Amino acid sequence: MAVSNVVLVHGAFADGSCWNRVIPLLAGRGLNPVAVQNPLSSLADDVVAAHRVIDQQDGPVLLVGHSWGGAVITEAGNHPKVAGLVYIAAGAPDSGQSFGDWWAGYEPAPGAAEIKPYGDGYVALTREGVLKDFVQDIDEADAEVVHATQGPLATRCFGDTISTAAWRSKPSWYIVAEDDRTIPPAVERDSAVRLGATTLSLDSGHVPMLSQPERVADFVAQAAAELKAQ
DSSP states (O other): OOOOEEEEEOOTTOOGGGGTTTHHHHHHTTOEEEEEOOOOSOHHHHHHHHHHHHHTSSSOEEEEEETHHHHHHHHHTTSTTEEEEEEESOOOOOTTOBHHHHTTTSOOOGGGGGEEEOSTTEEEEOHHHIIIIISTTSOHHHHHHHHHHOOOEEGGGGTOBOSSOGGGTSOEEEEEETTOSSSOHHHHHHHHHHHTOEEEEESOOSOHHHHSHHHHHHHHHHHHHHHHHO
C-alpha cells in the first residue's frame, strides 16, 4: 500500500509549530502531513500522544522525529501502522538505552550550557540558547517566536529507556545538521551509520525544518516514495 501519511513529532524546547514551513511543502507533494503535540512530560506520555495521531491515519505512516522526538519515534515506531522512520538531527537510542545514554561520551554542544531549570522537574532553553544555539540560522524575529513558544522538557525524559528500538526492524532515514549547536553533529553522524539510514547532511543549525524547509520536505517525500516502491 502507498505511504502518504506523514506524522511529525517535535522535540524538546519546541512544539508542533516547528513544522509550519514543512507541512505545506509536504502537502504540495501529495502527502498528508500531521503534527503531534507532545506533552514532553515523559517518553511514555509522548509515545501515547504519537500513537493517538497514528491511530487516526487511514493506512501506513511515515514517522518523522526531530531532536528528542527521535527517541519518541524510536519507541512509537513499533506501532504496526508505521512503515518507516525519518530522524532529523534526532536522538536514536538503542533498545534498553535512554536519550541520555545515546549521547553520553560525546563532547557537549554549546547549547547544553543554556538548558536551565524551568519549574519543578522541567528544563527550558534560555533566550540566548534559542537564538545562538537552537535556531541561529533563521531570522531573529522568527527565533524570538521559537523562544516564546518552546515547550519545557521534563528532566526525567533524559533517563526514560527505550523498550525495543523500532529502527532495528524498520527502514530509516537521517538528516545530519552539520552546524548543530544543540546536539553534537558527531553523534548524529554515528547514529545514521549505526541505523544504516539513508542520510542527508545539511549545513544547518539544529532545526533545519525552519532554516531549510525545502531540503527537509524533499528528503521526507523521497523517503515516502521509497517506501511506496517496496
